[in-house]
């Protein structure tokens with residue numbers, strides 16, 4: 677990762693790959709590994725300083741699925757930060773993606789920015805939760821950081837995205853997390869996966885972002901998942917030294933959107 681002060685930090689968020697150990701398995705009728713693979717040229721062309729994997733990397737939490745995704749993303753030759761989703765097994769996933777919130781939040785300083793990765797998963801739950809211990813560690817980590825600007829990433833959406841099929845599995849007590857992030861005053865961006873759609877909102881100085889999936893996405897504002905026309909996609913982010921957040925999507929069609 678670039679570490680010089682004064683440079684814009686470029687990230688690509690890859691989310692909800694849902695790769696299985698069975699090469700013949702499909703996810704919502706799509707080949708998960710092909711979806712991820714189709715995006716790699718566009719990601720490479722963007723030239724990120726690091727990748728952020730925001731959960732549901734695997735469909736079945738198998739070592740084979742993580743090995744497959746790890747090989748794909750490592751081919752890009754940049755650092756990989758990863759956090760788990762409800763389909764993942766953190767205990768298995770961490771051995772393939774060592775940089776993550778495996779023993780509490782991950783804090784990574786990069787120039788003027790602090791990147792914070794949280795684990796919002798709990799065994800046997802589809803929705804998300806940030807427990808008391810992690811909240812305390814987050815508060816302490818933010819308080820001790822000299823960073824000018826902060827990006828926080830997690831799998832589950834802390835605010836509703838307007839799609840009932842996935843909002844019923846959002847982050848429990850999401851407003852408690854949002855209150856903490858707002859009170860810090862330096863959190864410029866909160867980014868999540870899980871929602872399988874492009875979501876963008878501004879709230880009290882923060883850019884809120886839901887990432888699309890690398891395999892199958894839904895049209896927005898749906899009662900039930902409804903496959904969109906975009907196909908596999910991922911999010912690019914540019915984090916400027918002055919705290920500005922710029923973002924858009926990369927698709928297999930390769931032009932930014």
Ligand SMILES: [Fe+2]
Pocket residue numbers: 731732761762763831869870871
């Ligand atoms: Fe999920």
